[in-house]
Amino acid sequence: MSQNQIAVGIIVEDGFEGLQDTLQSVVPFADFVFVLSTESAANGIEPFEPNTKIIYRKSQNCNDEAALRNELIEIAESQNAESQNNVGWLLLMNVGDRFDETTLEEFRLFTTNELERNSLYIMVLHRLYRLDGIRHDLDEETIEPRLIPLRKGLRFQGQVRASILPSAANLMIRLNAAPGRFLLPSRQQNSVRQKKWAARNLQLLEQSEKQGKSIANEALLVRAEAQSILGDYIHARQNFLQLIEQTNRTDLRLTAYYGVWETFVFAPISEQEMTKILLAGLDSFPLDMQLLTFMGAHLQQQGKPDLAVRTFETAIRYGQTALDIWHRLRIREMAVTSLALLHRLRGEGHKAIQVLESNLELIVDRTEFNRHLLDLYIAELQESKGHEFAATIWGGTDLDLIREVISGACRASAGNWEKAALPLELAYWDGCRDVLCLRWYSLALLSLTRFNEAIIILEEWQHLEPENKEAQAFLVAARQPEHFSKIVRQFRDRQIKILGISKPEILSKHFTQNSARNTNSIIENAIREMITSSGSPNSKGISTAVFRKDEITEKDSELQNLESKKVNSF
Numbered sequence: 001m002s003q004n005q006i007a008v009g010i011i012v013e014d015g016f017e018g019l020q021d022t023l024q025s026v027v028p029f030a031d032f033v034f035v036l037s038t039e040s041a042a043n044g045i046e047p048f049e050p051n052t053k054i055i056y057r058k059s060q061n062c063n064d065e066a067a068l069r070n071e072l073i074e075i076a077e078s079q080n081a082e083s084q085n086n087v088g089w090l091l092l093m094n095v096g097d098r099f100d101e102t103t104l105e106e107f108r109l110f111t112t113n114e115l116e117r118n119s120l121y122i123m124v125l126h127r128l129y130r131l132d133g134i135r136h137d138l139d140e141e142t143i144e145p146r147l148i149p150l151r152k153g154l155r156f157q158g159q160v161r162a163s164i165l166p167s168a169a170n171l172m173i174r175l176n177a178a179p180g181r182f183l184l185p186s187r188q189q190n191s192v193r194q195k196k197w198a199a200r201n202l203q204l205l206e207q208s209e210k211q212g213k214s215i216a217n218e219a220l221l222v223r224a225e226a227q228s229i230l231g232d233y234i235h236a237r238q239n240f241l242q243l244i245e246q247t248n249r250t251d252l253r254l255t256a257y258y259g260v261w262e263t264f265v266f267a268p269i270s271e272q273e274m275t276k277i278l279l280a281g282l283d284s285f286p287l288d289m290q291l292l293t294f295m296g297a298h299l300q301q302q303g304k305p306d307l308a309v310r311t312f313e314t315a316i317r318y319g320q321t322a323l324d325i326w327h328r329l330r331i332r333e334m335a336v337t338s339l340a341l342l343h344r345l346r347g348e349g350h351k352a353i354q355v356l357e358s359n360l361e362l363i364v365d366r367t368e369f370n371r372h373l374l375d376l377y378i379a380e381l382q383e384s385k386g387h388e389f390a391a392t393i394w395g396g397t398d399l400d401l402i403r404e405v406i407s408g409a410c411r412a413s414a415g416n417w418e419k420a421a422l423p424l425e426l427a428y429w430d431g432c433r434d435v436l437c438l439r440w441y442s443l444a445l446l447s448l449t450r451f452n453e454a455i456i457i458l459e460e461w462q463h464l465e466p467e468n469k470e471a472q473a474f475l476v477a478a479r480q481p482e483h484f485s486k487i488v489r490q491f492r493d494r495q496i497k498i499l500g501i502s503k504p505e506i507l508s509k510h511f512t513q514n515s516a517r518n519t520n521s522i523i524e525n526a527i528r529e530m531i532t533s534s535g536s537p538n539s540k541g542i543s544t545a546v547f548r549k550d551e552i553t554e555k556d557s558e559l560q561n562l563e564s565k566k567v568n569s570f
Contacts, residue, residue: 004115005032006031006091006111007089007091008032008033009033009036009069009090010026010095011068011069012095013094014095014193014196016037018185022096023035023054026099028104029107029108030091031085031087033053033055034075035054035056036057036068036072037056038059055075059071063159063200065161066155066156066162072090073155076090077150087150088115088149088150089148089149089150090150092146093146099180099181100181104180107178111178116176117149118173118174120149120154120164120168120173122146122177122178122324123143123177123178123181123182124181125141125142127141127187127326128183129186130188138187140328142325142327143177146182147178148164149173151173153167154167160201160205160219161221194229197226198227199226199230201222216246217243217252220247221252227239228262234263237263240256241260241277244256250284254284255325257277258291258325258327261278274298275298282295287314287319288319288320288322289315289319290327293315293335293338296315296338296339301499308338316335316339316355319331336355336369339355340352340355340372340376344376349380353373353377370389370392371393374406377406378410378413381413383407383410386406387403394434398434401431401434401437402434402437405427405432405436405440405441408424408440408441409436411423412444415524417447418448421445421448428441435465438457438458438460438464439461442457442474443527443531446523446527447523447524447527449481449523451484454474458474458475469491473487473488473491473492474488485525485526489526489529492526492529492530
């Protein structure tokens with residue numbers, strides 16, 4: 001029997017929720033599955049009927065990561081001895097993890113033909129921001145040793161930050177990469193468990209200190225990360241900075257810089273101090289893609305667009321990603337989009353188009369990216385290019401309707417709202433409900449003071465994009481026509497502050513044309529200024545994503561409620 005038989009080891013530390021999904025994803029290819037749960041988590045409950053492939057064990061090692069993982073290894077080894085099995089490999093997972101089905105066949109072929117007994121294999125871990133079917137700027141990836149050969153003496157070390165790498169190095173076991181990807185529970189979905197683990201880690205470190213053990217390097221990083229998860233951002237930042245000062249390990253130092261940046265969101269410091277920390281990070285890691293993007297966003301917020309442009313350009317041309325540290329999956333796309341947005345906000349639409357066009361091949365998922373480029377073609381009145389590019393996004397009868405929308409949108413972008421309304425209206429009544437149509441049709445109706453009609457379209461737009469700040473602002477304003485311009489401009493000013501730009505920089509050439517004064521001119525101007533300050537649909541969300549973390553959604557909600565109260569007081 002081949003030694004390429006694979007057992008899957010699953011650790012359950014905090015209840016069985018998510019275990020069934022994990023089992024369903026691995027049972028098709030696993031020769032055995034070992035489920036190891038702590039006594040406190042299991043409470044004597046067997047969540048599934050007995051299965052010859054699935055073996056349950058309870059563990060008393062509730063507070064020791066390395067001991068739990070080593071226990072799984074020992075279970076696999078003992079099963080080989082007792083049942084004369086020939087399992088040679090253990091694939092480690094946590095409850096809630098799922099094996100990505102799209103990578104399953106490649107993984108099967110690899111384990112059948114290419115496994116080397118003297119290798120330890122790293123695999124990709126993918127964590128979503130939230131489970132809503134939408135790709136977010138905060139989706140993350142890293143790599144981690146997960147496929148382990150059952151070799152005598154190969155064990156994990158570390159109570160709160162377990163690692164098998166020192167043991168592998170002592171045994172001269174090589175580190176290689178295996179195909180396949182794990183999908184981890186989203187940050188929001190896993191927040192309760194993360195907080196429990198963080199509290200446990202802090203308690204363990206406190207006990208270690210009482211026993212006279214020093215807290216340094218990896219333990220210091222664990223403490224800082226735990227404090228950040230629990231909302232103690234001030235102490236988390238202090239520990240991240242202490243780690244940066246004292247460690248010689250580049251991976252820990254870079255992780256600490258990422259951690260420091262996250263604390264800026266909820267515990268801001270002066271711009272000068274933030275700049276000093278980021279410069280120190282770039283001094284150590286001058287080509288790190290994520291640090292460069294963070295710095296570009298910081299410079300943009302400081303109102304230094306020239307420096308921000310150069311920083312984003314460096315990130316795009318030369319930036320590198322540390323794959324073994326949790327990093328933003330869309331960090332390159334964020335840098336490209338932010339650079340294009342900066343050019344557009346400065347009235348340099350042609351440069352923004354060049355940035356997007358020249359980086360299309362580097363973007364894996366172009367869905368949202370394509371929308372930004374199409375919006376720029378509209379802003380720059382490049383109707384023929386817009387029609388041509390639309391064919392790469394839509395097909396069939398939808399394409400004909402979208403081309404009508406693009407024609408109307410270009411007229412609206414030029415300020416010809418009355419001529420714009422007709423093709424947009426025809427496309428809408430012919431059944432087009434794409435956001436592109438809803439956006440430009442609603443803006444045309446607003447500019448023509450057809451508020452009641454606009455509200456219906458805006459409500460459809462908001463239903464499709466509930467987090468779109470532009471849709472929210474226009475809907476609030478449309479419901480109060482007497483205060484329309486004031487409300488829109490107040491919201492626009494808030495966007496300008498967030499984007500770190502001054503008002504003159506948002507007056508792009510197509511929105512500064514002199515036109516005859518009429519009764520709608522004030523409303524038209526407010527709409528044009530709003531469109532330009534937002535740059536493109538959802539651009540605010542993309543350009544500020546580097547400032548956000550998982551809890552930011554709740555804080556955004558609070559800000560929106562406050563904004564509504566202000567608006568309703570007019």
